[in-house]
Amino acid sequence: MSLYQLSKFLYEINRDPAIQARFRANPQSALEGYDLTDEERGAILEPDIGLLYVLGVNGQILMHYAAFHGIEWSDYLQRMRDGIKRHGPVRAGLYAMTTSLDEKVSS
Amino acid sequence: MSLAFVGICSHAPGITGRADRADPAHRDQFYAALGRLREAVDAAKPDALMIVAAEHFANFFMNNMPAFAIGMGEKYEGPIEDPDWLKIKPRVVQGAPDLSRRLISSVMQSVDTAYAEEWRFDHGIMVPLHFLDPDNKYKVIPANINCQGPPLTPLHRAWAFGEAIRAAADALPERIALICTGGISHWPATPDSGKINEAWDREFLDRWARQDRAAMLSYTDAETYRDAGQGGFEIRTFIAAAGAARGKGEIWHYRAIPIFAVGCTVGVMEIV
Numbered sequence: 001m002s003l004y005q006l007s008k009f010l011y012e013i014n015r016d017p018a019i020q021a022r023f024r025a026n027p028q029s030a031l032e033g034y035d036l037t038d039e040e041r042g043a044i045l046e047p048d049i050g051l052l053y054v055l056g057v058n059g060q061i062l063m064h065y066a067a068f069h070g071i072e073w074s075d076y077l078q079r080m081r082d083g084i085k086r087h088g089p090v091r092a093g094l095y096a097m098t099t100s101l102d103e104k105v106s107s
Numbered sequence: 108m109s110l111a112f113v114g115i116c117s118h119a120p121g122i123t124g125r126a127d128r129a130d131p132a133h134r135d136q137f138y139a140a141l142g143r144l145r146e147a148v149d150a151a152k153p154d155a156l157m158i159v160a161a162e163h164f165a166n167f168f169m170n171n172m173p174a175f176a177i178g179m180g181e182k183y184e185g186p187i188e189d190p191d192w193l194k195i196k197p198r199v200v201q202g203a204p205d206l207s208r209r210l211i212s213s214v215m216q217s218v219d220t221a222y223a224e225e226w227r228f229d230h231g232i233m234v235p236l237h238f239l240d241p242d243n244k245y246k247v248i249p250a251n252i253n254c255q256g257p258p259l260t261p262l263h264r265a266w267a268f269g270e271a272i273r274a275a276a277d278a279l280p281e282r283i284a285l286i287c288t289g290g291i292s293h294w295p296a297t298p299d300s301g302k303i304n305e306a307w308d309r310e311f312l313d314r315w316a317r318q319d320r321a322a323m324l325s326y327t328d329a330e331t332y333r334d335a336g337q338g339g340f341e342i343r344t345f346i347a348a349a350g351a352a353r354g355k356g357e358i359w360h361y362r363a364i365p366i367f368a369v370g371c372t373v374g375v376m377e378i379v
């Protein structure tokens with residue numbers, strides 16, 4: 001598991017239009033140089049927002065990556081819940097869910 | 108003499124980005140309080156606006172995370188987020204490099220702050236600027252306290268940072284308006300976004316307003332995380348404001364607005 005590397009990629013793509021352009025042109029090549037597991041790589045490429053959340057990516061980074069993929073706010077929140085349903089509780093970090101799976105806090 | 112103003116406000120991105128989804132009456136009351144804060148800042152006639160924020164991985168990351176940072180750039184850009192997502196237009200903000208340099212040198216007498224000549228503003232600074240400086244007329248000095256990547260800046264050091272800013276500002280001929288911006292309890296960017304512990308917020312704001320240093324510094328991070336979420340770590344910025352102003356605070360606005368994901372706060376503190 002390489003949550004730091006995963007988070008660092010998302011931090012860098014969020015803030016760097018050049019990486020965003022490279023990712024749009026060739027997603028695989030944008031990931032070169034980051035030491036990622038297959039699971040992490042797959043979650044970025046899909047993008048599987050729910051899995052990225054479960055892996056422990058900080059929400060402040062994740063919400064912008066979701067927005068980069070055109071995922072609307074309510075959909076972003078739902079995808080995190082769906083991720084927990086599918087992959088289990090958040091495995092690391094500070095952004096764990098504290099409400100129950102079907103609870104809607106705000107839409 | 109030259110700390111001219113101290114205020115606090117929220118900065119959550121939903122405040123602008125999801126403005127159309129809030130109850131219009133609640134949104135407008137909050138915006139009106141921010142407008143009142145803008146008028147108070149203007150009335151203080153500052154030479155520069157210092158904004159102590161709680162960054163969210165726009166500039167600082169765990170490859171080299173400072174407990175404190177102060178900007179020393181000639182100019183800054185923001186927002187780093189998609190402007191359509193945040194609903195704030197991009198702008199270039201004037202810095203105050205010479206003033207920053209003198210301020211930082213003085214702060215360093217008691218607090219080991221990092222400094223940065225490059226800084227791209229995220230919602231933590233852009234949302235306050237959107238309301239407090241709509242005409243982009245102020246020179247801005249950004250500052251950051253690490254509220255995101257543990258180990259976090261200890262609360263008593265956030266207080267010391269405020270004190271150091273006060274001492275530095277008092278020794279400068281320029282007038283500085285200080286805006287400290289953070290959330291209180293909130294669970295931003297998680298599935299719990301919109302959850303707000305209003306009782307906890309009101310208790311914290313009460314401690315803040317009555318300038319109760321010991322009570323403000325008594326929270327452990329474990330307690331804050333349990334009761335106020337990871338967003339609650341941003342109380343550090345409000346604590347810095349209290350350390351700088353030393354007077355009594357006045358809360359001009361507080362209301363939990365779930366679609367904004369935070370208890371929306373505007374306040375000022377007397378400088379004594």
Ligand SMILES: [Fe+2]
Pocket residue numbers: 118119161163231289290341
């Ligand atoms: Fe924040």
